[in-house]
Amino acid sequence: MSDQLNTRQARRQAQKKKQNSNNKGKSKKQLIKKIAIATAIAIAVAIIATGITVFAIISNAPELDEEQLMLTQGALMYDQNDEFVSQLESSERRMNVSISDVPSVVQDAFIAVEDIRFRDHFGIDIRRLFGAVAANITDGFGAEGASTITQQLVKNLFLENDKLMSRKIQEQYLAIKLEQQYSKDQILEMYLNQIYLGSGVYGIELASQRYFNKTVEELSLADAALLAGIPRRPSFYDPTVNPEAAESRRNLVLSLMVQHGKITEEEAAEAEAISIEEQLDVTEREAYAYEAFYNLVLNELEEIDGITSSDIYNSGLKVYTTLDTDAQEHVETVLQTSEYIQNYPDNEDFQAAITLLDTETGQIKAVGSGREDSGQQRGFNYATEAKRQIGSTAKPLLDYGPAIEYLQWSTGHMITDEPHSYSDGTEINNFDGTFQGRMSMRRALAASRNVPAVKALQEVGTDRAKEFGEQLGMSIDTMHESYGLGAIPLSTKDLAGAYAAFGNNGTYTQPYSVRKVEFPDGRVLEFEPESQMAMSDYTAYMVTDMLKTAVTDGTGGTANISGLPMAGKTGTTNFDRDTREQYNIPANAAPDIWFAGYTTKYTAAVWTGFNQHSENNYFPSQDSSRQIAQQIFKAVVEEVSSTIETPDFTMPNSVVRVGVERSTGYYQVILRQVVRLFMNYLYVVMSRLEYQKNLSTLNLLAI
Structure with a gap:
């Protein structure tokens, strides 16, 4: 149980x-x-x-406007008062060509580098799209593009240049739509006629004439590859501006053509063997009004996110600039005629350039990009694109400015001008081969003595000097002691921007030329670089006070403008020994002469020099041509200051003016006016902090 x-x-x-x-x-x-x-x-x-x-x-995608596909309108430029001054005319910068007249080698070059499956896809390259999607997943949307030639065409003509997904969808939709309405040859023809190819020209026909003095039908393989490489970064790959980069890009296009079976390796090698200099036969083109300034604006626009080359040259963009037309016209007169400067060298390689800024705002008011009668091709801007060693104009920036800022030196700080070396043992020489013994920092700067400047740099240290220079917009990878004597290369725009900070109480603003951009659809982009305190106000004033002496009782006397409170510094560079020996150049000759100066209203930096080395291209010792940079500065700044009030520089409360007994160096608090009555005293300025720190040790003398 x-x-x-x-x-x-x-x-x-x-x-x-x-x-x-x-x-x-x-x-x-x-x-x-x-x-x-x-x-x-x-x-x-x-x-x-x-x-x-x-x-x-x-x-919400725009319609495909046939007129916009066939016609273009260049950017409109407005001056500082919003007055229209110039237009980049399409008829002058573009010349349409039929696709039947475009050699296959030209078509192949552009297709190889821009869109190898152009003849096969329907407006979107699916294979390329998946590759871009993978990159965007790993690196973020917009990390890599997948735009076909068709997409580039519709984007440039009809869409904004952002990286939003919505814009990309519209671009793909319009590309498919365009492919349905036009043949591949028609699309390629539109693209080749509208693409921007540097030097202010767009379309392959005008570019062919500009760079090679040929029609598009006459282009060689090397020519085709060079043109095809430009659209990615037109200002950078412009062969008249950056031939090395253009050649490297050309060779990349040739390599891609080999890879895709468009040419043989032998043909590519033959084309690569041709140097850019051999290849180019650049033709002159009709100048725009204020072309030097316009070229500066175009370069600045190309660096702005959200603005394409097509926007600039095709869409009728309105560009509101900082241009002072009166100042620009005067600069051109000074540089291009003998009305103000009678001693320009009779040498086609001689060049001169200037950048004029508003001291307070950093706005570029005028640029002198060079002298037209030189052998150099027009379009190159010596004021903004040429970077040359700046000579002794570096001394306030990297030597004495940092010494005041970090070591609290007064303008009367004593330094001995004597035999001395860089830290690596290299001897330092003064321009006149002499040493003048013990002197004040003010005197050393006014007389442009090299040894005291290097001693100041060595005492403050290269790290702090580098920091000081970078606050003034200088790009310094590794700080070398030789930079303190001007071995660092800058453009006149860079140098003017740095000097303007001294005249603006220590505040630095990156120089700029574009205030506002207006798109045809009503969008507006406004620009005003952020300012930053680059130094203490006492440093700015004390450097300025010393640089006032440099133009009243120093090397900058030729630039001095009577009745105008101003400060400034000369700069002279040297040839290295190998160059001197190669071209048989005298030991005391100079390749570059600079002057940088400022008032409370305007700042200008002037460079004079030569566009290449040769046995005749130098400034002889004691020659009047060494004064041209100062003469240009004076001719320009005197004119632009003639109709305005220019107040003197204001001494901040952080600065104390004291007297110094010449025989002892003892300090005495006195007025500047009183000093002039008693020749046994001179004045210095020093930071109030340093004055108060040393007050108990000063021997105050009664006058």
């Missing part, structure tokens, strides 16, 4: 377990089913939502 009972209970338990197991299986299946249904619903909702979103984005 007991055995039967146990058997029944076992059967019941087994049945119960089986039932529980079945119930669990059913529950699990039901859960999976629910998840699958929910997932399907979510996917369906996502697809519907995505479809609605894409439809909305596509609905």
Whole structure:
């Protein structure tokens, strides 16, 4: 009986377990089913939502305007008063050419570098798109582009240049639509006629004439590859501006043409063997009004995110600039005629450049990009694109400025001008080969003595000097002691920006020429660089006070403008020994002469020099041509200051003016006017902090 009972209970338990197991299986299946249904619903909702979103984005896409596809309008430039001054005319900068007149080698070059499957896709390159999607997933949206030639065309003409997904969807939609309405040859023809190719020209026909003095039908393989490489970064790959970069890019295009079977390796090698200098035969082009300034503006625009080359040259962009037309016209007169400067060298390689800024705002008011009668090709801007060693104009920036800022030196700080060396043992010489013994920092700067400047730099340290210079917009990778004497290369724009900070109480503003950009659709971009305190106000004033002495009683006397409170510094560079020996150049000759100066209203930096080394290209010692940089500064700043009030520099409360007894060096608190009555005293300025720190040790003398 007991055995039967146990058997029944076992059967019941087994049945119960089986039932529980079945119930669990059913529950699990039901859960999976629910998840699958929910997932399907979510996917369906996502697809519907995505479809609605894409439809909305596509609905807002602009129409394909046939007139806009065929015609272009160049940017409109306005001056500081919002007055129209110049237009980049399409008719002067573009010349349409039929695709039937474009050699296959030219078509192949552009297709190889821009869109190798152009002839096969329907406006979108799916293979390229997936590659870009992968890159965007790993590096963020917009990390890598997948734009075909068709997409580039519609983007440049009809869409904004942002990296939003909505813009990309519209671009793809319009590309497909364009492919449905036009043939591949028509699309390629539009693209080749509208693409910007540097030097202010767009379209391959005008570019062919500009760079090679040929029609597009006459272009060689090397020519085609050079042109095809430009659109990626037109100002950078412009062969008249950056031939090395242009050549490297050209060779990359040739390599791609080999890779895609458009040419043989032998043909590529033959084309690569041609130097850019051999290849170019640049033709002159008609100048725009204020072209030097316009070229500066164009370069600045190309660096702004959200603005394409097509915007600039095709869309009728309105560009509001900082241009002072009167100042610009005067600068051109000074540089291009002998009305103000009679001693320009009779040498076609001689060049001169100037950048004029508003001291307070950093706005560029005028630029002199060079002298037109030189052998150098027009279009190169010596004021902004040429970076030359700046000579002794570096001394306030990297030597004495940092010494005041970090070491609290007064202008009367004594330094001995004596035989001395850089830290690596290289001897330092003064320009006249002499040493003048113990002197004040003010005197050392005014007389442009080299040894005291290097001593100041060595005492303050290269790290702090580098920091000081970088606060003034100077790009310094590694600070060398020779930079303190001007071995660092800058443009006149860079140097003017740095000097303006001294005249603006220590505040630095990066120089700029574009105030506002207006797009045809009404969008507006406004620009005003942020200012930063580059130094203490006492440093700015004390450097200024010393540089006032440099133009009244120092090397900058030729630049001095009577009745105008101003400060400034000369700069002279040297040839290295190898160059002197190669061209038989005298030991005391100079390749570059600078002057940088400022008032409370304007700052200007002037460079004079030569566009290449030769046996005749130098400034002889004691020659009047060494004064041209100062003469240009004076001619420009005197004119622009003639109709305005220019107040003197204001001494801040952080500065104390004290007298110094010449025989002892003891300090005495006195007025500047009083000093002039007592020749046994001279004045210095020092930071109030330093004055208070040393007050107990000063021997105050009564006058």
